[in-house]
Every structure is written in C-alpha cells, then in structure tokens.
Amino acid sequence: MYTTLLEKSTKVLDLSGNKVKDVQLPLIFSYPVRKDLIRRAFHSSFTQGLQPKGRDPMAGKRTTAKSFGINLGLARVPRIRGAGEGALAPNTAGGRLAFPPSPRERVKEDINEKEKRLAVISALASTTIKExxxxxxxxxxxxLPLVVVDDLGGIKKTAELEEILIKLGLEQELKRASYKRIRAGKGKMRGRKYKRTVGPLLVVHDPKLPIVEAALNLPGVDVVSAKDVSVIHLAPGGHAGRLVIYTESALKVLQDRFKGLIK
Incomplete structure (x- = not known):
C-alpha cells in the first residue's frame, strides 16, 4: 500500500530520562492506525497456536438411564433406575452437551502476508499516539514515542532496570502492571489461576541482550527484538496502543525490516 506520509521526529533519552538529541522516526510510525486490520491480524496470529479439540462421540451417553414414561407426575427425561436422577438428556444435570466442540471445526483464521505486515506497521504507529x-x-x-539510548540493552539487574523505568516516568505504570486477579471460570483448575495486567514493552535491536533476562522478574514487562515484534506484542487482545519503549538501534532495524512496503 502506497500513501503519502509525513516524517516525524522525537527525542532520545538517556537512562536518567534526560534528552540527549533528536532523531527522525521511520515513515512506518506515520502510517494510519487501522484498528480493524490490527484486530484481524491478532486473531490470525493467536489462532495459529490453538489446538483442535473435540468430544468422544459417546461422552455423556454411557448410562442406563431411560424415561419412566407418562402418568407419573414427572418430567419424561431419562432417569437412572433406582436413583431417579436425570441423565443422558442435554437439559439435565450431568447430561451430555447438546453441541460439544467438534475436531472438524475451523479454528485458524487466515490472513494475507502483506495485510499482516501492514497490521504490524499500523500497531507500531499506534504506539506514538498518546490518546x-x-x-x-x-x-x-x-x-511518545519513548526512545532510549542503546545502553538500555546492557542492563543485567532487575532492580537496576526498575529504577531506570521509574526515571523514565513509568512508576505508576509499574504499579499498575503488578496487579493480578483470580481468573473466573474453570481456568483456575488448569494451571492459569491468575490474570496479570499487561505493562510496557521494550523493543531492542538484539534478542540476546542482557536486558531480556533482567526483565523476566518485572510483572507485565516484556522484551522483544525489533525483527520479531508482532501484533501479539504490540496489541495484546487485539487492542492497539501498548506502551512501548524503543532503543535507538531498534528504530533502524524496524526501518530496514519494512523498507519498501510504504512510501
């Protein structure tokens, strides 16, 4: 897709939050924010990891329950002989499901590769709009956007990284990201009892930098390399506008990655 875009500039901050210089942003950060395209690309990426599931055809049917018949003042649902408990029918407690999941159901959503790349660009552009x-x-x-010197990638200690983020003005954000709540539903029994708040994302130029491990103990904080960043990182849940911190070299990697796609 070709469209006329205007270049933006932003300031580069040091690890203390002070301005070092101004830098020109790549054109991808001026691309229009397409929330519909971002959501479609998110669903496509998210459903790629889903595993098809289905029920045993005999699930809920392995019972001797039969209806007692009419003229007994009872509903004619199948009942277990002797106990009188309802079974087998979908509208009874302990009965089978009326429409259980089928392994033939199509769970993956397909998307064109160019659409997917434009969705990433649009999600990147949304990180520059404060509203x-x-x-x-x-x-x-x-x-916004928050651009920091490349020294950020060399941070090795979690406490040091937390201190830097506070100096960059993210103290309230870190408190917000530390909040967790108990999940509603059966997921509590399946190894995912808590739901955590999504916090800031750090986009660096190299996936092997020490900061990747330093950020593991900060709740809600994620680190991803510029060549691997996707809609899953930039728009969790399909909602654009995640708070992102870029390193100066990461901007150059993003510019080369999407070079020629827009003008």
Whole structure:
C-alpha cells in the first residue's frame, strides 16, 4: 500500500530520562492506525497456536438411564433406575452437551502476508499516539514515542532496570502492571489461576541482550527484538496502543525490516 506520509521526529533519552538529541522516526510510525486490520491480524496470529479439540462421540451417553414414561407426575427425561436422577438428556444435570466442540471445526483464521505486515506497521504507529495509549489504560508521564539510548540493552539487574523505568516516568505504570486477579471460570483448575495486567514493552535491536533476562522478574514487562515484534506484542487482545519503549538501534532495524512496503 502506497500513501503519502509525513516524517516525524522525537527525542532520545538517556537512562536518567534526560534528552540527549533528536532523531527522525521511520515513515512506518506515520502510517494510519487501522484498528480493524490490527484486530484481524491478532486473531490470525493467536489462532495459529490453538489446538483442535473435540468430544468422544459417546461422552455423556454411557448410562442406563431411560424415561419412566407418562402418568407419573414427572418430567419424561431419562432417569437412572433406582436413583431417579436425570441423565443422558442435554437439559439435565450431568447430561451430555447438546453441541460439544467438534475436531472438524475451523479454528485458524487466515490472513494475507502483506495485510499482516501492514497490521504490524499500523500497531507500531499506534504506539506514538498518546490518546490511544492512555485509553488502553497505561499510566505514564512524558511524550511518545519513548526512545532510549542503546545502553538500555546492557542492563543485567532487575532492580537496576526498575529504577531506570521509574526515571523514565513509568512508576505508576509499574504499579499498575503488578496487579493480578483470580481468573473466573474453570481456568483456575488448569494451571492459569491468575490474570496479570499487561505493562510496557521494550523493543531492542538484539534478542540476546542482557536486558531480556533482567526483565523476566518485572510483572507485565516484556522484551522483544525489533525483527520479531508482532501484533501479539504490540496489541495484546487485539487492542492497539501498548506502551512501548524503543532503543535507538531498534528504530533502524524496524526501518530496514519494512523498507519498501510504504512510501
């Protein structure tokens, strides 16, 4: 897709939150925010990891329950002989499901490769618009996008990284991201009892930097390399506008990655 875009500039901050210089942003950050395209690409990426599931055809039917018949003042649902408990029928407690999941159901959503790349560009552009980011619930002070010197990638200690993020104006965001709640439903019994709040995303130029491990113990904080960043990272749940911190070299990697796609 070709469209006329205007270049933007932003300031580069050091690890203390002070301005170092101004830098020109790649054209991808000026692309229009297409929420419909972002949501479609998210569903496509998310459903790629889903495993088809289905029920045993005899599930809920392995019972001797039969209806007692009429003229007994009872509903004519199948009942277990002797106990009188309802079974087999979909509308009874302990009965089978009326429409159980089928392994033949199509769970993956397909998307064109060019659409997928444009969705990533659109999600990147949404990270520069403060209104979209704040509407998503993020709390921070300062301007967007947040671009930091490459020294950020060399951080090895979690406490040191937390201190730097606070200096960048993300103290309230870290408190928000530490919140977790108990999940509703049966997921509590399946190894996913808690739901965590999504916090800031750090986009670096190299996936092997020490900061990747340093951020593991910060709740809600994720680190991803610029060549691997996707809609899953930029728009969790299909909602655009995640708070993202870029390193200066990461901008160059993003520019080369999507070079020639837009003008």
């Amino acid at each position: 979209i980011v704040t509407n998503r619930g993020h709390r921070f002070t300062g301007d």
